[in-house]
Each structure stands twice: as C-alpha cells, then as structure tokens.
Amino acid sequence: MTVTVTKADTLPIHSGDDVVRVRQRVRALAIEIGLGLVDQTKIITAASELARNTLDYGGGGDMRAEIVQAGMRKGLRLTFEDQGPGIADIDQAMTDHYTSGGGLGLGLGGAKRLSNEFHIESTPGAGTRVTIARWK
Amino acid sequence: MDRIPILKLGGALIVTIQVDMHDRLALALEEDLTAMIVRTGARGVLLEISALEIVDSFIGRMLVSIAAVSRVLDAETVVAGMRPAVAITLVELGLELTGIKTALNVERGMALIQARLAEEEEDGHGGDRDRYEG
Amino acid sequence: MTMDGTEVLKRAVTEDEAAILGDWTGALRESGSLQSGRIREAELQTQAKAVLGQFRDALAAAGLDADSGGYASLRETLAEISRSRAIQGFTPTDTANFVFSLKEPIFEALGRTCAADASALAGGVLAAGKVLDRLGLHTMEVFLASREEVIGRQGQEIAELSTPVVRLWDGILALPLIGTLDSARTGVVMENLLQAIVDEEAEIAIIDITGVPTVDTLVAQHLLKTVAAARLMGADCIVSGIRPQIAQTMVHLGVELNVVSKATLADAFAVALRRTGRKVVRQQAAVTEERR
Numbered sequence: 001m002t003v004t005v006t007k008a009d010t011l012p013i014h015s016g017d018d019v020v021r022v023r024q025r026v027r028a029l030a031i032e033i034g035l036g037l038v039d040q041t042k043i044i045t046a047a048s049e050l051a052r053n054t055l056d057y058g059g060g061g062d063m064r065a066e067i068v069q070a071g072m073r074k075g076l077r078l079t080f081e082d083q084g085p086g087i088a089d090i091d092q093a094m095t096d097h098y099t100s101g102g103g104l105g106l107g108l109g110g111a112k113r114l115s116n117e118f119h120i121e122s123t124p125g126a127g128t129r130v131t132i133a134r135w136k
Numbered sequence: 137m138d139r140i141p142i143l144k145l146g147g148a149l150i151v152t153i154q155v156d157m158h159d160r161l162a163l164a165l166e167e168d169l170t171a172m173i174v175r176t177g178a179r180g181v182l183l184e185i186s187a188l189e190i191v192d193s194f195i196g197r198m199l200v201s202i203a204a205v206s207r208v209l210d211a212e213t214v215v216a217g218m219r220p221a222v223a224i225t226l227v228e229l230g231l232e233l234t235g236i237k238t239a240l241n242v243e244r245g246m247a248l249i250q251a252r253l254a255e256e257e258e259d260g261h262g263g264d265r266d267r268y269e270g
Numbered sequence: 271m272t273m274d275g276t277e278v279l280k281r282a283v284t285e286d287e288a289a290i291l292g293d294w295t296g297a298l299r300e301s302g303s304l305q306s307g308r309i310r311e312a313e314l315q316t317q318a319k320a321v322l323g324q325f326r327d328a329l330a331a332a333g334l335d336a337d338s339g340g341y342a343s344l345r346e347t348l349a350e351i352s353r354s355r356a357i358q359g360f361t362p363t364d365t366a367n368f369v370f371s372l373k374e375p376i377f378e379a380l381g382r383t384c385a386a387d388a389s390a391l392a393g394g395v396l397a398a399g400k401v402l403d404r405l406g407l408h409t410m411e412v413f414l415a416s417r418e419e420v421i422g423r424q425g426q427e428i429a430e431l432s433t434p435v436v437r438l439w440d441g442i443l444a445l446p447l448i449g450t451l452d453s454a455r456t457g458v459v460m461e462n463l464l465q466a467i468v469d470e471e472a473e474i475a476i477i478d479i480t481g482v483p484t485v486d487t488l489v490a491q492h493l494l495k496t497v498a499a500a501r502l503m504g505a506d507c508i509v510s511g512i513r514p515q516i517a518q519t520m521v522h523l524g525v526e527l528n529v530v531s532k533a534t535l536a537d538a539f540a541v542a543l544r545r546t547g548r549k550v551v552r553q554q555a556a557v558t559e560e561r562r
Contacts, residue, residue: 016158016159016160017158019158020156020158023156023190024156027189037221038220038221038224038225038457038461040221041189041190041221041222041224041225042224042225042228044189044190045190045191045192045225045229048190048192048194049192049193049229052192052193052194072418107192107193109230110193110228110229110230110231113228113229113230114225114228114229216504218502218503218504220461220464220465220467220468220499220503222502223464223499223500223502223503224457224460224461224464224495224499226499226502227495227498227499227502228495233502238501238502238503238504239504240467240468240471240472240473240503240504240505241471241504244471244473244504245504
C-alpha cells in the first residue's frame with residue numbers, strides 16, 4: 001500500500017527550547033490525526049527522546065514531521081536528522097539501558113518500543129537519521 | 137530566570153513540577169532542593185507531577201538524581217500524581233525510577249513520608265532499623 | 271451543451287417533481303428496501319421527498335457541482351440517511367440504490383419534458399447521470415465510514431466489557447481478567463485499571479487471572495507491565511487466581527512474577543484488607559450484618 005504525505009514541516013533542534021517546541025508540534029499533529037491519549041503520550045515522549053539525542057549527541061539537527069496516509073489509515077511520521085559523529089555500533093546503542101547516572105541513555109530502544117515503526121541509519125563521521133511513525 | 141518554588145510543610149519539602157522543564161530549570165531545582173534540605177533538615181521530599189503530560193528520560197533522570205541526593209541527606213523522596221498515560225508510557229520506555237516511592241496524590245504522599253518518620257521515631261534511630269531489616 | 275443539459279434537468283425536476291417522487295418511491299418499494307422490514311414506508315416517503323426537494327433547490331443554486339456549497343444541505347441529508355442505514359444494518363447495495371434508483375424516474379421525466387428534442391434529452395440525461403453518480407458515491411462513502419466506526423466501537427466495547435474493574439472496598443479494586451491477554455487487550459486493560467485507580471483513589475489492585483487460560487512469558491510480560499504502571503501511580507498490586515497448572519508452567523518457563531501472588535481472590539482480598547489497616551471481626555450474637 002503506498003504511503004502519501006498530506007502535511008509536512010521541519011523544525012530546527014539547536015536548543016532546549018527547540019526540544020520543547022518539538023514536543024508541542026508533535027502533540028498538535030497527534031491530536032490532528034486523532035490519536036488517543038496514551039498513543040499521543042507515547043509518540044510525544046519518543047519524539048522528546050530523539051530530539052534530545054539529536055541535540056546532545058548529534059550536535060543539533062532537525063525534525064521533519066509528516067502526516068501520512070496509507071489507504072484509510074492516517075499516521076504521524078517523524079524523522080530526526082543530524083550531521084553529528086554518528087553511531088558506530090547501532091545494535092549496541094539500541095540495547096542500552098537507563099541508569100541513574102551512567103550509560104549513554106540513548107533512548108533509541110525506548111523510542112522504538114513506543115512507536116509502531118522505527119528506522120535508523122547512521123554513518124560514523126557523517127551523521128544519523130532516525131525515523132519513527134505511529135498509526136491511528 | 138524563574139526558579140521553581142519549594143514549599144515547606146510538616147518536615148517535608150513539596151515541589152510542584154510544571155510541564156516542559158528545560159535543562160537549566162532542572163539543574164536549578166536540584167540545587168535549590170539540596171540547599172533547602174540541608175537548611176531545614178527536611179526528612180522528606182514530595183515531587184508532585186500531576187501536571188506533567190510527558191515524562192521522558194531527561195525528567196526521569198532528574199527525578200532519580202533528586203532522590204539520590206536526598207537519600208544522602210537522609211530524606212526520602214516521593215513522586216506523587218503520575219498520570220495513567222504517563223505511567224503506561226514510562227513502563228514501555230523501560231525507565232525505572234530507582235530509589236523513589238510513589239503515591240497517588242499529595243495527601244497520600246505526605247502520609248507516606250509522615251509514616252516513615254513516625255516509624256523511625258518509635259525505633260529511636262532510623263539508620264539502625266534499615267540495617268536490621270536487611 | 272452541458273448548459274442545456276443542466277437547464278433541461280432543472281426544468282424536468284421542478285415541473286415533474288410529483289411524478290418523479292411517485293416513480294422513485296415505487297422503485298424503492300419494489301427493490302425490497304421495505305420488505306426486509308428495516309424501514310417503514312412512511313419513513314421512506316419522507317426521506318425521498320426531502321431529498322428530491324433539496325435536489326431541486328441545489329440544481330437551481332449550483333447546477334451540477336455536487337461538491338459545492340449549494341449542495342451542502344443535500345449532502346448532509348444523504349449523509350444522515352446513509353449513517354442511519356449503516357447502523358440499521360442495511361447492505362451497501364440497498365443504501366447506494368437509494369440514490370441510484372432516482373435515475374430512471376428522472377430520465378423518464380426528462381423524456382416527457384424534452385418531447386422530440388433528442389439532443390436536449392441527451393444533454394439532460396448526461397447531466398443527471400453526472401450529478402446523481404457523484405451523490406451516490408458520496409452516500410456510499412459516508413455509509414462505509416459509518417460502518418467502520420460501528421465496527422471499531424464494537425471492538426472497543428468488547429475489550430472493555432471483558433475487563434470490568436470492581437470496587438471490593440474503599441481503596442481496594444479487583445480486576446477479574448477473562449480470556450487471553452494479547453497486546454491490544456492489555457492496553458485497554460491497563461488503561462481501565464489505571465483510570466479506576468485514579469477515580470477510586472485505590473491503594474491496592476487485585477488482578478485475578480482465574481479466567482486466563484495460559485500464562486506464558488508474553489502474558490507474564492503484559493501482567494508485569496500493568497503492575498509496574500500501577501506502582502508508578504502509587505498503587506500496589508496482588509495477583510490472584512493462579513491455578514496449579516499455571517504455577518507449574520510458569521516455573522518451567524522460568525517466568526517470574528515479581529509481585530505478591532495468592533491462590534484465590536479471597537486470599538488476596540484478605541491481604542489487601544490487612545495492608546490497608548482493616549480487620550474482619552465476627553460478631554458474637556445472632557446479629558449478622560457487620561456495620562462499617
């Protein structure tokens with residue numbers, strides 16, 4: 001089934017305030033496509049994790065937010081991209097656990113668990129792109 | 137810069153955490169709380185989060201950090217008022233709030249803190265009790 | 271030529287309205303909409319009359335553009351009819367026929383209006399076909415959307431019905447689970463339980479799994495997530511109703527339920543009462559009711 005994009009915009013992520021704006025935008029879009037409260041919370045939280053990653057580890061970047069349509073289903077797709085150092089071992093990065101002080105706390109595993117779709121591409125030295133989606 | 141107000145009540149410090157905390161504010165809160173615990177000798181810290189629609193790993197780490205510092209200063213931390221959607225999301229996220237007790241609301245949270253203080257008074261010395269309980 | 275077609279159509283519908291209505295309701299009656307007993311003749315008549323009237327007005331106001339504002343009230347009327355058909359259990363064909371069966375009566379009216387003018391008749395038929403097809407499709411779209419909504423709601427209701435939250439006592443809730451626990455159901459179950467914890471200000475939630483056929487690692491995971499979420503909100507959980515076979519299976523699978531578990535709901539209730547500082551006392555005399 002082909003996926004069409006019905007709405008799209010891009011937000012910069014270069015500061016803590018930008019992360020706040022990312023959350024607000026994702027909430028607005030989640031409400032727009034009619035996601036229930038729990039699903040809203042999940043995708044906003046996932047977006048917050050990835051935005052912070054982009055800021056803290058990627059040296060800043062941006063988020064592309066798209067409302068997508070596949071047949072009768074509507075969805076929200078978010079792509080976080082940076083030109084940072086990249087991730088050498090993606091599998092290892094995905095299995096990091098949260099601890100109170102240590103650990104990279106990359107939040108990638110968490111973002112994946114909170115989303116219907118998760119896709120990551122990263123090249124050390126070139127940057128990282130993470131895409132998540134939640135469908136209604 | 138705005139700092140989050142801290143209330144002193146019944147041997148505990150109460151903080152109401154609002155939405156969309158940014159890094160500097162979180163750091164300031166930790167500093168202020170630490171200073172106040174020392175200054176007032178508070179034995180409990182109540183973090184009221186019923187206004188939080190999102191708790192991500194950043195906020196989670198802040199809560200855990202506050203709890204860890206408070207523990208060193210012999211104060212117990214209780215997080216109260218977590219919303220259902222947030223609880224469900226946190227569990228899915230896999231974030232563990234180590235060292236933190238939770239309560240449904242401020243009333244229950246304060247009761248929890250008071251109960252713990254009362255127990256310690258009965259036994260005469262809180263530290264010993266913990267050790268013997270194992 | 272389309273302009274002529276529209277004018278001719280307008281004239282036919284306006285001048286011959288009564289005849290068209292008669293033919294249309296006759297066709298609807300014959301096609302079996304009434305026979306299935308889902309709708310009464312009087313109601314059908316009213317609907318047809320309203321639609322035809324609005325169609326006449328829409329034609330005058332906006333010509334053939336069925337998507338325009340001039341057709342808004344007609345579209346809304348058709349949508350309402352369509353929605354009620356969906357809920358009443360009509361077939362898609364029946365519902366679409368409501369609009370499509372209007373074609374023939376209109377074609378015949380056009381024939382009467384145009385008399386011998388063949389090109390005007392052709393124009394009128396083309397115009398009528400164009401606008402009625404669009405309206406028919408609109409009706410179908412609303413019907414389908416309504417059906418999907420009904421199905422979705424029923425699914426939700428089934429999930430909710432099978433997970434009622436019961437208030438056993440002040441601050442003590444019980445969640446008797448019946449049936450298999452999959453991810454979708456667990457989601458609904460969790461939300462219901464957590465909301466109930468907030469609404470009832472519960473301290474303890476007893477999750478009874480007597481009615482859950484098997485507990486494998488996946489089910490255990492779902493249970494643990496529910497318990498963890500409840501704990502984050504300050505409520506403790508007790509799992510009850512673990513049958514002997516379940517207990518053995520769990521041990522063999524290495525499943526660990528790190529939550530207090532009791533064999534029966536009664537045992538769990540007793541623990542919950544104790545934990546919340548209550549005691550059950552048997553009264554001495556013949557008085558049976560214990561007042562709280």
